[in-house]
Amino acid sequence: MSEFDAAAHDEFYKSLLGDFLGESEQLLVALNENLLQLDQWTRLPVEQRLQQSVDNLLRDLFRSSHSLKGLSNMLGLDEIEHLVYHIEKVFDAARKGKLDFDGKIVELLFEAIDRLSNLIDGLKDPDAPAVQYEELLDRMGQLLREAGTDTGDLSRPWHAEQVLRRIETQIAHALSGVEESPAERETSSETPRRNEPVFGATASVAVSRSDAPAPPARDVADDKPKVVMPKVVISGVTDAFDGLVDDADMSSRFIPIFIDEADLALDQLTNTLLESENGGSLSELRSLMVIAHRIKGAAASVGLTRSAKLAHFMEDLLQELVESEHTLSPDVADAMLKCIDGLRGHVAGLKQGVIPSDRFPELAAALDEARRKAAGDVSTPVVPAGEASAPRPEPSPRPPHDGPAMDVAEPPGIHMADETNLGDAAAAQPVDGHAEESMLVPISGALRRDVMAVAPIGIPLYVGVATFQSNLALVGLKAELLYEKLSNVGNVCYFDPPIERLDSIERLNCIRFGLATERPERQIHDALKTAGVVGSVVEALSAAVTGDASRIETARKDAAASGGVHHEANLAEDSVAAALSPERGAAVMVPPTAPSKSCSKDRGSRSVESTSKPTETLRVDVDRLDQLMNLAGRLVVSKARFAQISDLQRTILGNKRSSLALKNVLESLDRIAELENSGDHQGSFDADIGSISAQARRIHGQLDAIRREMESFHKMHNSINELEEAVQQLDRVADDIQKNVMETRMVPIGPLFTRFHRVVRDITRASNDKTVRLEIHGENTELDKRMIDELSDPLIHLVRNSADHGIEPSEDRVRSGKPAEGTITLDAFHRGNSVLIQISDDGRGLEPNRILDKAIEKGFINSRDAERMTPQQILNLIWLPGFSTAGQVTEVSGRGVGMDIVRSRVESLNGTVELDSTPGRGVTVTIKLPLTLAILPSLMVELGGDVFAMPMESVVEIVKVGSEDIATVHGKMTAQVRGRVVSLLHLDEVFQWRGTMASSDRSCPGQCTLVIVGDGEQEIGLVIDRVLGEEDVVIKSMAENYKNVPGISGASVLGSGRVSLILDLAAVIAMAAQPNQVPVLNA
Amino acid sequence: MPTFKREIKGREEHQREAAASIQLVSFRLANEEYGIEITKVQEIILPGDITRVPQTPDYIKGLINLRNMVIPIIDLRLRFGLPEAEQTADNRIMVINTRGKTVGMVVDAVSEVLRIAKDQIAPPPPTVAGLGREYLTGLVRLEHRLLILLDVDCLLSEEEKANMDAMEASV
Structure with a gap:
């Protein structure tokens, strides 16, 4: 038994596995979605295919499968790794143009990914049946051989040293692809600087990759060799950061993903590191490596490429140690801890809503230094000698700025590099005010008029044009981002092209916008400083326009001074336009990135101001939430108990008549006493009276005591009122707690819905006479997590029913005047205390007569019943177990079990399901669920x-x-x-x-x-x-x-x-x- | 992986030791005395307010709330076909954990906890352990009395089967 298998019994390994499951789920979703897009692409006519889009897709697919492979490798999940390795190879071949994608390959990959998710599901359920995938491996291998890719011996990559080496180089290639990707995503034309040996060391990276000697102890204790990570020599580490800049475009709402992961991972990293500081076992090093990898992934996924790079270096270093069976030297541990501190500081900054400056290059250099020392100690020269002695601009083992805290002052050189790479625009063309001006789109009079027409009154108004770099990829998204950024500054009252069309836009030269804001104009310029924007013009629309030049002059001065100019929109538009023209001087040309140092400060302040503080998230065990929910439930129960008790007490003590009665008795006794004192009586009668009044006095005394006690009852009565108030307060708090706990369990239904793209696609593929499109609405509607899980099956049944039975073949549709493509719509929305989920199609609808015939045939009803049934009752027949109107059982549906399963599932969630249909127009199924299950x-x-x-x-x-x-x-x-x-x-x-x-x-x-x-x-x-x-x-x-x-x-x-x-x-x-x-x- | 193996070995040894004797909780039902393995018994509670449930066999007395958990209560007398008895102060509910479920059983009285050696257990006479009574696993001869050994896992799984049949019959 290897040490790593032993670790499998470890709690830590379990938590890693949990992380793997979470992460792999996301990766699988991404794979499926991208593959779907690819599938659509293959079906386009050749002339419509955009090479660029498919390249992006393939790259994403490759990257996802690569990440998955890396993860499964580190956890020793050989089966998964084996399969995903093949998948990755196919994408790799396609990406390099060695493979022509067609429907068949997509189909094969779909199958492979399905199998993959089966394998991953198998990790959750130890009783799951074994997944057969060997045949798929053969088919993929075949495919790759046909494509002429050097497949080596794909079928048994686990024993041959030679294959291992090939894999190694493959991954080295792959990794280099991954490393470059952030830049690639931004620039279609690669920054030339990155390929130049800036400090004479970068070029050697490639050399060392291919020349790296095989790691000495690959076949460690484990008899199954692991696929080893490439030997990316950490040389010129500081240079590595030159080309990197955090993707400022990444919306801050994604940053929490990283914060969440990093907080946890950094803690784990520190702990494990401290435990293993005196050497550290192989498994500990592996753990460290996995964590570093996770940080890398998390950072890269949200565009924090600098953090990702640092984590990457850490991972590499650990990898090296693991491979060479070295222990963790104190120096290395020290450097690692410094890196962790650096990352931690970075994360802390992010939490404050700032993209802080970092000193990662120094940290990386220190790390490298420590590594080389360690390597030197045991004389395992990983770096070729010539390279190790390559000239370095920062040769010191401890960079001068290795201060105790995050210094604000960075080495100027680094900052420079940072700035020049802020956006690709800077690299793509010379930044020169005049050269730029020529290609900027100016603000036209018509634009000003348009903006004025829609502007809100009383807020300073700005009009602007931002020009994009030509042929910018994803320009629609960029425009959307600009819109979002501008919305943060103020009220975007005008935006051209319209925001809802941006999704579909492939080419865009510039955007025009009108913005009403009280904030200084500088913030608008800041917002426009986005990668891809080559220039922008913004001007203040001073509306105090009367043609009086001097007033305009003052207005402009005001604008310059405070950025706030009042505008009155009630002026004639023409005069506005005319009067504004002299003001064009106020328009400011803003090159988005200025290679001057003065700009760097500006940038710092921008990141402080414009990035909103992200919400922090926390991962919580679902069991714990259930427990909390249970407790909240108990609170509600005891709240009810309190309410009952206070009600009861009120009714018991509600009687106020007793004190009144007591008062009356006391009064009549008093009268008896008076009778005795009046004295107009005689004889023995006198004596009787005397004794009676003596009794009366005694009674009086007794009753007085009772009266006093009654008074305290009275006070109690008042205190019951207070109790009631307190109970009411408890009631409110309990309700709030319950509501909040419930909300923590709510997740959007979107991911569930998007899964059906695949279902619909498969059905469309299976039948060759119809096409179906899936429309999704309300994906942000939130439902209890458990409900979402339970709904999956019923929804699949319904969607399949619609696609299979509802939607007619294209020919029939066209004949009946409908579009050839059928539409299935999924919708979710809240109504009152319920959530409604609707599945509708525009197919043929349900034929009442066919339902009746079927029901009679199956003996559910007799023909006399049939005559008396209302249309709704007829439709309800469809929910009967064993009822199916489908003429034939098809591959996907028609066994007549679906509908009653749907119904019982929904009812088990305390929901109801209704069906509505118009013959010829389609069917709508409405599932109504309570907001919560509990x-x-x-x-x-x-x-x-x-x-x-x-x-x-x-x-x-x-x-x-x-x-x-x-x-x-x-x-x-x-x-x-x-x-x-x-x-x-x-x-x-x-x-x-x-x-x-x-x-x-x-x-x-x-x-x-x-x-x-x-x-x-x-x-x-x-x-x-x-x-x-x-x-x-x-x-x-x-x-x-x-x-x-x-x-x-x-x-x-x-x-x-x-x-x-x-x-x-x-x-x-x-x-x-x-x-x-x-x-x-x-x- | 030596440590791991040693652990397993230790457990086995422990089991062997424990296998020599078992601890029982004994209880009275009509004039007989039964025993249940103590590991199956979660706790013993006083009978309280039981909520009756429709469409269930007679011996299901209903549901109770055990610390915010709703558990069914089985009247063991009725379950064994014995006549229902008046409630007495000695009545107890034994809360049993079996196969992931928690179930309460009403018994006439709980007597004691005792440890017996495995070899004290004799197989039940064939006339008793006949058809459908696989839950009677043995007899323990004590000084002055006989203890009937009950396998609750078996009893309650039969219970489920019986329910199933009842359901089918009623549908």
Whole structure:
């Protein structure tokens, strides 16, 4: 058993595996989505294919598979690595133009990626069946051989030294691709500087990659050799940062991804590093490597290329140590810790919403220095001698600026490099004000008019044009970004081209905008300083325009001084335009990147001002959230208990008459006493009276004591009021807690929806006579995480049904005047306390007659029933188990199990599902779900000593009916409720209770209380003894410790601690309608 | 990986030692005394308010709330086909953990916890352990009395089967 396998039993390994699962899921989604796009691309006519877009796609695909491979390698997941390695090879071949992509290859890759996700799923579930993928490997190998790619011996890459070396070089290539990618993404024309040996060392990197001696101990303890990472020699490390600049375009909302990951990873890194400082075992080094890799990935994914680079160096160094079986020398550990501190400082800065300056080059240099020292110690020269002695501009082991804290003052050289590379524009063309001016689009009079027309009143107004570099990739997105940035500065009242069209724009010369803001003009220029923008013109539209030149002059001065110029929009547009023309002088030419040092300060302040503070996120175990939810539920229960107690006390002490009565008694006793004192009586009678009054006095004294106690009761009464107030407060807090906890479990439905692109595509591919398009709306609608998980299957059924049965073949569609392409729409939105999910298609719809025929044929109904059924009832037949109208069972659907599964799944989530169809126009299925699973607003009722909860969702109304309103119709009791006839149901009719024969008195003597419940179509009046009130009950599953019982959807704990049953009203209605048969139909 | 192996070995040894004897919780039901392995028993509680549940067999008395967890209660007398008895102060609910579920069982009284050697257990007579009574796993002869050994896992899995049949019959 190798040491690494031992680590598999480790908690740490488990957490790594968790990270791997999370990360791989994202990568798989990315792979699938990009592959879908690629698929679409292959189906375009050749002349419409854009080589550039497919290159981007292939690069992304390659990168995703490469990352996945790296991850699986580090965790020793050989199967996954093996498969993904093949996938990567195919993308690599395609990317290098050795492979012509067509539908077949895409199909093969889809299959491979499916298999891959099966393998990854298998990690979560140890009982999952083994995944067969060998055949796919063969097919991919075949493909690569045909393409003439040097495949080597793909089928068994695990034993041959020679293959290993090939893989090594492959990855070296791949990595070089990855490293260059950030720059590539920005520039279509590569910055020439990057290829020049700036300090004479970069060029040697390539040499050392191919010449690197095979790592001495590749076949370590493990008999399966690992694919080793390339030997990127860390030389000229400081230069490596020259070409790198953090992708300032990356929207700050993505930064939290990095912060979240980095915080955790840096802590782990530090701890592991400190533990292993005295040497460190191989597995510890591996752990370190994995963490560094994670940081690299996280940083790169949000465009923090500088951080990524540093993490990359760290990873490389660790890799080297692992391979050469070296231990961690104190020097290396020291340098690593410094790097960690550097990254930590960087992260801290990011948390404040600043893109801080860093001193990564120094750190990298220190790291390199430490590495070389360590290497020198054990005489394993990894760097060829000539290279090691290559001249270095910063040869010192400790760069001069290795201060204790993050210095603000960076070495000027580095800063220079930083600035010149701020945007590709600077590199792409000489930055020269005059040369630029010629290609800038000026602000036209028409633009000014347009902007004035839509401008808000009373806010300083600016108009501007930003010109893009020609042939800029993703220009639409860039424009969108500019829009967003400008929106941060002020109110963008005018934007051309319109923002909603930007998505589809491939080519764009410039954007024109109008901006109303109180902020200084400088901020607008800052916002426009974006990679890809070669220049911009902004001018203040001073509206105090009357033609008076002097006033304009002052206005302009004001503008220059404060940036705030009031504008009045009620002036004639023409005069505005005319009057403004002399002001054009105020327009400022802003080269986006100035290679001057003066600009660097400016940039620093920009990053402070313009980047908004990102929200911090935290990863939490779902179990913990469940626990919290449970606790919140208990809080709600005890809140209810408090409310009950205070209610009870109020009713007990509510009687104020007693004190009044007491007062009266006391008064009458007083009168008796007076009677004695009056003295107009004689004889023995006197004595009697005397004794009576003596008694009376005694009673008086006793009663007085009672009165005093009554007074304290009075005070208690007041304190009950206070208690009630406190309970109400508790109520609010409990509700808030519950709401907030619930919100933490909410996730957007978007990812679930986008999965269906693939489903629809597969169906379209499988049938050759129709095309289907999927439209998605409301992807930001949030649902409980568990609901999203549970919804996946029902939605797949519905979408498949729509695509397979609903949408007609293109020919038929065209014949009936519809577009040839069918559309399936997925939509999600909130309504009241529910979430609605709609799946609609524009297909042929459901034919009532066909449904009836089928239902009769299958014996669900007879033809007499059929005649009496309403259209909605006919449609509802489709939910019956075993019902399918499809003429034939196709590969994807038609087995007649789908719809009732959909229904039962949705109902298990306490939801309802409705179907609506217009023949010839399509079908809409609406799934209605409660906002949360755990808490159910219910009506509490009492019946026969039992307390039941009825979901408020299904309660229509509560009525009292007299015996005169009740009649029997063919043996069934019915009641007249405001003109309509409602059939009555006593729960005992449908529920068989333990030990009783369900024959309790079912008549309604005198008055009885009915709760009218309905599931949309049908209504039924449940006879109850008493309504207890409304309560939010916490649902407990009965199946958790027992099993599900028909008619009962769960249990909940009452405030008193007793268990009450939650009625499944839809099932109860169904049971009542067909007491002895399939509980779906009603007569 | 020597440490790992040693660990396994240790556990095995421990099991062998433990295998020689077992600890039982004994309880009374009608005039008989039964024993359940103590590891299956989570706790013993006083019977409280039980909420009855429809469409369940007679021996399911209903549901109770055990520290915010809803668990079913089985009347073991009815489960074994014994006549239902008046409730007494000795009645207890034994809360059992079996196969991921928590279930309560009403018994007449809980007597004691005792340790017995494995070789004290004799197989049940064939007339008792016949059809459908696989949950009776043995007899323990104590000084003055007989203890019937009950396998709750088996009992409750049969319970599920019985439920299934009942459901099918009712549908």
